Amino acid sequence: MNPEQRDLSALWQQVDVLLKAECWAEAERVLCQALSSGTAPVALWRQLYMALRQQGKFVAATQVMDMIVQVVPGDMSARFDLSEMLLLQGEFTRGWREYRFRYKLDHTRMFERHMQKPRWEGQPVKGKTLLIHDEQGYGDTFQFLRLVEQAQERSGAHIVLEVNPEAFNLARSVRGYDQLIVRGTLPPPFDLHCELMSLPAALGLQLSHLPGRVPYLFADPERVEKWRLRFAGLPRPLVGLVWAGSPTHANDKRRSIALADLAPLAQEGITFLALQKGPAAGQATTPPPGMSLLSLSSEIDDFDDTAAILSIVDTLVSVDSSPVHLAGALGRPAWVLLPFLNDWRWLIQRDDSPWYPGMRLFRQPVPGQWETVLQNVAAALKELKGKADMAAPSSMNMSEKH
Numbered sequence: 001m002n003p004e005q006r007d008l009s010a011l012w013q014q015v016d017v018l019l020k021a022e023c024w025a026e027a028e029r030v031l032c033q034a035l036s037s038g039t040a041p042v043a044l045w046r047q048l049y050m051a052l053r054q055q056g057k058f059v060a061a062t063q064v065m066d067m068i069v070q071v072v073p074g075d076m077s078a079r080f081d082l083s084e085m086l087l088l089q090g091e092f093t094r095g096w097r098e099y100r101f102r103y104k105l106d107h108t109r110m111f112e113r114h115m116q117k118p119r120w121e122g123q124p125v126k127g128k129t130l131l132i133h134d135e136q137g138y139g140d141t142f143q144f145l146r147l148v149e150q151a152q153e154r155s156g157a158h159i160v161l162e163v164n165p166e167a168f169n170l171a172r173s174v175r176g177y178d179q180l181i182v183r184g185t186l187p188p189p190f191d192l193h194c195e196l197m198s199l200p201a202a203l204g205l206q207l208s209h210l211p212g213r214v215p216y217l218f219a220d221p222e223r224v225e226k227w228r229l230r231f232a233g234l235p236r237p238l239v240g241l242v243w244a245g246s247p248t249h250a251n252d253k254r255r256s257i258a259l260a261d262l263a264p265l266a267q268e269g270i271t272f273l274a275l276q277k278g279p280a281a282g283q284a285t286t287p288p289p290g291m292s293l294l295s296l297s298s299e300i301d302d303f304d305d306t307a308a309i310l311s312i313v314d315t316l317v318s319v320d321s322s323p324v325h326l327a328g329a330l331g332r333p334a335w336v337l338l339p340f341l342n343d344w345r346w347l348i349q350r351d352d353s354p355w356y357p358g359m360r361l362f363r364q365p366v367p368g369q370w371e372t373v374l375q376n377v378a379a380a381l382k383e384l385k386g387k388a389d390m391a392a393p394s395s396m397n398m399s400e401k402h
Contacts, residue, residue: 149176215331328356
């Protein structure tokens, strides 16, 4: 190793220590000084991308990643990172195109379904059979089921829709398919296929096309009635609560919080319904002081129950998780607590979502700072409670007149 290589290796190690310590600004400063000539190993530019991205400097981070892709077009990880940066900023045309590389990464290649038939790219294929299949998390399925109807209209094909068992009953209400099957069963013969999250690229989805038809999922009326009876007599407003996502999610330590941290939301007269599932559900046994919390974890059997509950509550307050997308697909109110570095689908610098009308986004102003988020949600809950109080007397007066 020559002296220059040793210096570059020492620099990389120095910056790696800073990045692991989350000293993003210091890492950027060190790298910018070293990279001022414009020439350096790709590994150092990748470190600069990380430092910029973590600080929310998305334009600069995109420029760095774009340069890496131009220099090393076969770097699939770089292309995927670029796709997320583009989508985060609403640059859908190129973003969806780069997003197709999501299954070329070492840790995702095993999840790709290797079809013997070509992928549908948006062309008319009247008289053919098109298999549309889900591929990733539950939230992704709920979000992109909206595009099945458009795929049918564009393709003219016989649509076979394949979804995971947990979403099967809800998917029945989606428009645009001819046959619905459960993932894991043998599909009928088909001519082309397309993943749900490849539909945006095939359809040329743009921000201006959103939200489309909403709601596009509907809760089972019998389940709704069951839960309506369950909640009869509870003080309103009813607020669904989810404080943690899947612990296996790459960004879970930043997006999830503990129930105890939601203490600022506790207000007299508001009934909170814990919809939390998974390891964090047990926290509902010790709610924050002053919070009237009813834990429903053991009573919720599936997403059909969750959908019915969301059809009744006044709003859902949740971290970025699948119930948020389910609420949005149902056209129900949801307030989303977002970390400073949020998922691409929530875009940047806005408190609403083009995907879901009526959804409100509450963003961390700086990394790890939930206090401001919770103060803002608490204020919104107070306003919601005021509206419920104003509505209650008028309802009582109407009943008295009759």
